[in-house]
Amino acid sequence: MPPAAKRGCRAPMCPGLTSERHGYCTQHEQLASGWNAPGRGTAEQRGYDSTWRKLARTILKRDGYRCRCAECNRLGRVLPAGEVDHRIPKFEGGTDDPGNLYAIHPDCHKRKTQAEAQRARSVQ
Structure with a gap:
């Protein structure tokens, strides 16, 4: 298979070219968010495989498909949930134990993940 064609760097006004998946030239590669970082692995390699998807469906059903995030609970807000999140993130030692999981609205999930x-x- 031939190598990927080079395309323009994603950094504003940069004339550099790249064939990297993150889209930045070598001068700007530190701007890559890390989501496509080499070595991060696929979702399945990070533990989000068919077993996780089955567990997530169980958690959504358990929580009545309603967001159970701290902010929604505090405000008494009712939002539909379509995702599952860890109360204690994996990088801080959280596990996939059902007691550490809860249903969450996509916008709430984005805010929590950014924090x-x-x-x-x-x-x-």
Whole structure:
């Protein structure tokens, strides 16, 4: 198979070219978010396989497909949940135990994940 064609760097005004998946040239590769970082592995390699999907369906059903995040609970807000999250994140020692899992609305999940990512970066 021929190598991938080079395309423009995603950094604004950068004339550099790259064939990397993250889309940044070598000068700007530190701007990559880390979601496509080499060595991170696929979702299945990180433990989100068919067993996880089955467990997630069970948690969604247990929680009545309603968001159970701390903010929604505090505000008495009722939002539909379509995702499952860890109360204690895996990077902080959390497990896939059902007691550590709860249903969460996608927007709430994004907010919580951004806060966790910020915390993780400050620890490094």
